[in-house]
Amino acid sequence: MITIDITGRTPIYEQICKSVCGEIARGVYKENDRIPAARALAKELGLNPNTVAKAYSILERDGIIYSVAGKGCFVAKHEGKADKRLTEDFERKTKEALSAGVPKQTLIDIVESAAAEAEKGGNEQ
Amino acid sequence: MITIDITGRTPIYEQICKSVCGEIARGVYKENDRIPAARALAKELGLNPNTVAKAYSILERDGIIYSVAGKGCFVAKHEGKADKRLTEDFERKTKEALSAGVPKQTLIDIVESAAAEAEKGGNEQ
C-alpha cells in the first residue's frame, strides 16, 4: 500500500518514486513486470495525474522503469538502482550526522532500536 | 566552522540551526554561553541577517537557546534537545528505509562505511 504525506518537505512525486522503488526492491514487481498505470494510480491516491506522470518520467530517466507507448510502464534491468534509491537519503543523513559530530555508535543504536520497534509493531511483509 | 550548502532542499536557516546545535552538542558552547550575534554570523556567512534571525528564533522556540534583547542569544538549559535535533532526520530516514523493506544490516553497513570514510577524510574534530 502506498501512503502519501501531503505535509512535510518531500514532494509527492518523490514519495511516489520511493514507493515504486520500494516495491521493486521487495520483489513485488520484477524485471519487465508492468507497474500500475499512472492514471489509475493517480485516481487511487486522489492525486493529480500529472504528479504521477512526473514521478514515472523521473524513474524512466533514472533507468529504473521503461515506458512503451500505448502499453504502459515496465520494470527495467536496473541493476540495483531501485535499492540504492531507497537508501540514498539515509546515507546523506548519516554523513550529515557524522560531520556534525554525532558518534557512529549513536547512529547504530538508533538503527537497532528503530528496527526492534518495527519488528514489534507489525509483522506484515 | 559553519558551512552552508546552497544546493539541495535543506533551507539555509535549518542548516544554521543544525550547525549551532552541533556546536552545543560538542560542547563548543555550554549552558548560558553566548552564541555569535545574529548580524555578525550573517556577515561571516555572507547571508542576510534575517535568515540567521529566523534560525535563532526557531532555536529559541525549541528551547535550545534564549535571547535577551539588547544583549544577545545564549544557550538554554535544553536537556539534550540540541543532540536530539542532530539525529532526528537520521532517525526519520532510518524508519522510512526500514518500512520500505531495507534490511537493518544494510543500514548499519552504510553507517560503518560512511564513518570509515569520514575518519579517513579529515581528522578535524
Place this chain on the structure above:
Amino acid sequence: MITIDITGRTPIYEQICKSVCGEIARGVYKENDRIPAARALAKELGLNPNTVAKAYSILERDGIIYSVAGKGCFVAKHEGKADKRLTEDFERKTKEALSAGVPKQTLIDIVESAAAEAEKGGNEQ
C-alpha cells in the same frame, strides 16, 4: 473579522495567531478546513505577506494548522491547542497579579465587570 492594533507591545503576527485561534475555537474553521490564503489575508489587512506568513508558520510549528505547499493552510487536529493559546496570556497575568498580592476576588470582579461591559457594548458573536 480580524482587527489589528498597531499600538502596544503585541506584534502583529501574534495578533494574527490569536485571531485565527479565536476563529478556530469558535468553530468558524473546523478540522481540515482551509483558512484564508496568507497573501489574501495580508491584502485584506493591508499588511506585508511576510507578516502573515510568519504567523501561519508559528501556528504550524505549534500544531494548530498544517500547510500544504501549493494548496493552502488547514486546521490541524490540534486537541484544544487553539483554545489554550487564547487563555495563556490571561493565565500568566492572573498568576502575576496573584503573586503580587492582588486578592482573588479583585480579579474576579474585574472579569465580571469587563464581561458586563462587553455584553452591553456589542452583541456580535
Place this chain on the structure above:
Amino acid sequence: MITIDITGRTPIYEQICKSVCGEIARGVYKENDRIPAARALAKELGLNPNTVAKAYSILERDGIIYSVAGKGCFVAKHEGKADKRLTEDFERKTKEALSAGVPKQTLIDIVESAAAEAEKGGNEQ
C-alpha cells in the same frame, strides 16, 4: 524579594515598576516612606543603574512616588494608582480574551485554579 526575568517581552524597567507598586500595594512601603535608592537596587539586582532610574522616573511621572533631590524617592499620596497598575495588564488580557470569544466562566475558572494552586504552593506573605 524582587525577581527579574531578562527573557520575555516585558522590559526590565517595567518589571521594576510592577515590583515597587506591588510592595506599595501590600503595605511594605507606606505614604512618604523612602524606597530603596536606585543605585543600591541596581547593584542588588545586577542591573544597569540607568534601568532602575528609568523605572523610578516613570513611577514619578505617574504620581506614585516623588523624588527629593539629594534625599531619595518616597511613596506619594497616590490614591490607589499602585494597585491599579498591578491589575491593568490583567484587565487588558481579560478584555482580549472575552473579545476573542472566551466565555466569562472559563476565565473565572482559571483565576480560581490559579489561586488554589498559589495557596497550596507557598504560604509566604
Place this chain on the structure above:
DNA sequence: GTGGTCTAGACCACG
C-alpha cells in the same frame, strides 16, 4: 495560485 525561502533595508526598544 499557493506556500516557502531569501535578500535588502529600515526602524525600534532596550540597556
Place this chain on the structure above:
DNA sequence: GTGGTCTAGACCACG
C-alpha cells in the same frame, strides 16, 4: 550594539 519586527519585492517548487 543587540535582538525584534516589519515592509518590499523577488524567485522557486509544487500541483
